[in-house]
Structures are given as structure tokens and as C-alpha cells.
Amino acid sequence: MRFAEIGKSGINASIIGLGTWVMGGWLWGGADEVKAQKAIEASIDSGITLIDTAPAYGMGKSEEIVGRAIKGKRDKLVIATKCGLIWHEAKGTHFLTYGDGTKIYRYLGAESIEHEVNESLKRLGTDYIDLLQPHWQDSTTPIEETMTAMMKLKEKGKIRAIGVSNATLEQLKEYSKYGELDSDQEKYSMIDRQVEELVLPWCRENKVSMLAYSSMSRGLLTGKMSPDRKFDGDDSRKEDPRFSPENIKKANALIEKYLKPVAQEKNITIGQLTVAWLISKENVFALCGARDPKQALENVKAGDVILDEEDNKAIGKFIDEYEKNCI
Numbered sequence: 001m002r003f004a005e006i007g008k009s010g011i012n013a014s015i016i017g018l019g020t021w022v023m024g025g026w027l028w029g030g031a032d033e034v035k036a037q038k039a040i041e042a043s044i045d046s047g048i049t050l051i052d053t054a055p056a057y058g059m060g061k062s063e064e065i066v067g068r069a070i071k072g073k074r075d076k077l078v079i080a081t082k083c084g085l086i087w088h089e090a091k092g093t094h095f096l097t098y099g100d101g102t103k104i105y106r107y108l109g110a111e112s113i114e115h116e117v118n119e120s121l122k123r124l125g126t127d128y129i130d131l132l133q134p135h136w137q138d139s140t141t142p143i144e145e146t147m148t149a150m151m152k153l154k155e156k157g158k159i160r161a162i163g164v165s166n167a168t169l170e171q172l173k174e175y176s177k178y179g180e181l182d183s184d185q186e187k188y189s190m191i192d193r194q195v196e197e198l199v200l201p202w203c204r205e206n207k208v209s210m211l212a213y214s215s216m217s218r219g220l221l222t223g224k225m226s227p228d229r230k231f232d233g234d235d236s237r238k239e240d241p242r243f244s245p246e247n248i249k250k251a252n253a254l255i256e257k258y259l260k261p262v263a264q265e266k267n268i269t270i271g272q273l274t275v276a277w278l279i280s281k282e283n284v285f286a287l288c289g290a291r292d293p294k295q296a297l298e299n300v301k302a303g304d305v306i307l308d309e310e311d312n313k314a315i316g317k318f319i320d321e322y323e324k325n326c327i
Contacts (some may be wrong), residue, residue, distance in 0.1 A: 001047035001303040005098035006078070006209045007028070007182025009161035011130055013078040015279045016303045017050030018043045018130040018296065019213055019287035021066050024058025031058070033065055035292040040069035042293035046300040050078045052211065052287050053136055055120055056085035063123035065111070071125060079124060080131035080183075080211070081117040082165060084108045084138055084146075092140045099234055108138040110149035114191060117158055119135035127289075133163040133185055137171055150232050163211070169198045173207070186281055188212035188284070190221060190274055190315065205284050213276050214272050215286040220248065223270035242327045250326045258318035262311050271296060275307035277315055 003012045009325065013222055018040060025031035053062045053069070063081060070077055085095060085104050092107030121127060151161045162185030164175055175181050184203055186195045192214060203210050218237055219225050227245040231238035241247060255270055263273045278286040279302070291294035307315075 001300065002210070002279075003049070004243065004283075006131065006161060006248045007163075008180065008207050010130075011078055011089075011182075013050035013285065014301060014303070015285050016048060016050050016275065017078075017080070017211065017285055017287045018048050018299070019289045020053040020066060021057050021061045021213075021230065022291055024054075024056075024062035027234055027236040029231065029233035031036070031291065033061070033062075034064060037066050037069045038293045039290040040066060043296040044069070044073055044077065044301045045253050045299065046297055047303070048296075048300060049076060050080065050285065050287075052080040052213075053124075054082035054085070054195060055123075056082070056114060059102065060119070060123050063120055067123050067125040069111055076117040076128055078130045079126065080133065081120050081124070081129055082133045082135035083120075084136060085222040086112055086116065088112075088115065092138050094277060095131040095136065099127045106136050106138045106140075106227065108134050108141045110152075113146065113149045113154065117153055121158070123173050126139045128157060129159045131183060132159040133165045133183070133251075134167075136166050137164075137168075143171060143174040143222070144178050144294045147175050163209075165211075169202055172199065172202060176206065176208075182306040183204075183211050183285075185211040185213055185287070187214045188216050188278065189217045190277060190319055191217055193319070200283075208283075210284045210321040211287055212284055213287045215278050215288055216274050217242070220251055221255070221271065221274040223252060223260065225252070227231075244327075248280055250320065253319050254318055254326070258321070259315050262314050266311075268301065268305055271298060272302040272305060273315075275299065275302035276307055277312075279303070280307050 001014045023036035047276045053066050092105045095106045097102045150162045161182040165185040227249045237243040275286045288299035
């Protein structure tokens, strides 16, 4: 496993991180908590130190699972969590409603952030958070208020570094006016490359690390997804045209043509290849989800893969063809 500093924070972390969205079950059709905890433990034992979670992942469930898994190992790990998606009060703007009727709001007011951090600390079983990130941006609260609140929490020692998530370039610039910004977490994969135009160059110029989520596009870029796959319950892929049988079939054909030969030549999986492509880029950490230890161990191995010019040419052809023919 390779390691790098997150922004200018002085915090070094594995360039592959474990993303725990799926472990909360939220928008993934549920989750097995026992397998999830074992996945975290397997990741840590194999060299991953960066674990990314959020209160909204199962209304605290993901953080609780992380908290149980990191007992006795906390000082060796970098725990990133989020704030700004709340259900303890109705403020800000309505974001979504859980299946049980609980309403989730986007809100980043100062008093709410401190409340959320205190609740996260309890669930995680720790007295500090390494990286705090507003989960989605709140149009009702000035960024100055949000960033100032996080800087005060940093001064108190409750958090060590500040990042953002799902932000525009203009919002990133605004955050950086009022304190030190160390990371930006965005959707980024071979088939989600919008950040490359403006956001990623700004991050590199300002020494703000990119934490890439959906690095395998929620499983599509593993090459393992069948066009017949059925998505159950609240799984967000159920209504997403990217996961229609037709698009999965097209994607699999392109993966077979361009990515599989590279993966076979390197004796790795296609999923490992997609992650290796991300972490080959300057200033990028890849967050990879896992439901069980097997998936977690597969993610870790991507950290050893080095791509050459020919590999990147083949990947470039895949990207071009996907953009022309798929969703």
C-alpha cells in the first residue's frame, strides 16, 4: 500500500480508502452488519488506514459499525466522516425521505455541525475526527458560517482537518477564503470525469487532495455485473438508466474489449484496474466500497498496480468508446 498526505494537513493516509456507504444499507437495498464489520477489519489488517463514513449512511448505522471495528486500532487510522445531512430537526432544505418516513435535510448551520460532530464521536467511539466534510452543500447557510464553525471545532481538537464533498469550483474557492481546506470528495471514475475540467486542476494547484468516490461506478466498472441483475428495495441503481440491462450489456462489451486484456496481462481484476487508474493520478485517493472481507481484500490489491503508457492507451480507448455509446 502507498501513502500520501491529505492536503497540507500533515495527515498521511493510504491512497486507497474504504468507503462505507454500502454498509449503512441506505440506497443499497440493505446491508449485513456482521460482514460489514469484518470487511473493515480485513481492510485495516491489509494496510488500509483511510476509512470514510457519514452519519447519513443508515442514519448512524455505518458510523456505529466503523466504531466497533476500529476499537483498539484507532490511533493507526484516519477516520473521515461528514456533516450537513440531518434528521434531528427540520432546517435547511429537504433532501430525501427514508423508507421509514424520516425526512433528511441539507443544513450546515454552525450549531447543527457541532451537534452532528458530537453525535458522530459517540457512534465512532473516539474523541476526535481526522477529516470532517460537509456532505452536500446547503444553499440556506453562508459558507463563511459553515467553515468558521469547522475551524472552531479544529481549534477545540474535535477534528484535525477539513474537507468538502459534492462542491462546485466556486464553493471550493469560497470555503478556502475562511480556513484551511485539505480535501474535496467527488464522484470520479473512468466514466465520471467531470472533475477533470476545472475542479481537479484547482485542487492540485492549491494542494487540496481529491477523494474519489464511486471509483468503480457502483459496481458497473468491475465487469461482473450481469444485464439480468435485479436491484432490490431502496437500491438507487434500480431507477438509474446507467444500470439498465441495455447499458450494462454495452458497458460489459467495452470492458471485455479494452480493459480485460490489460487486467489479464497484469494478473489483476478489472475492478483493481479501474482503481489503479485513479490512484495513478497526482493528488487522488480512491474510496472503494465493500460489503464483505472478500471485496475489501480485492480493493487493497489495487494499491500495488502500476500502469504504463500502453495500459493507459487501452483505457483511453475504453473511455472514448463508453462516452460515445453508453450512458
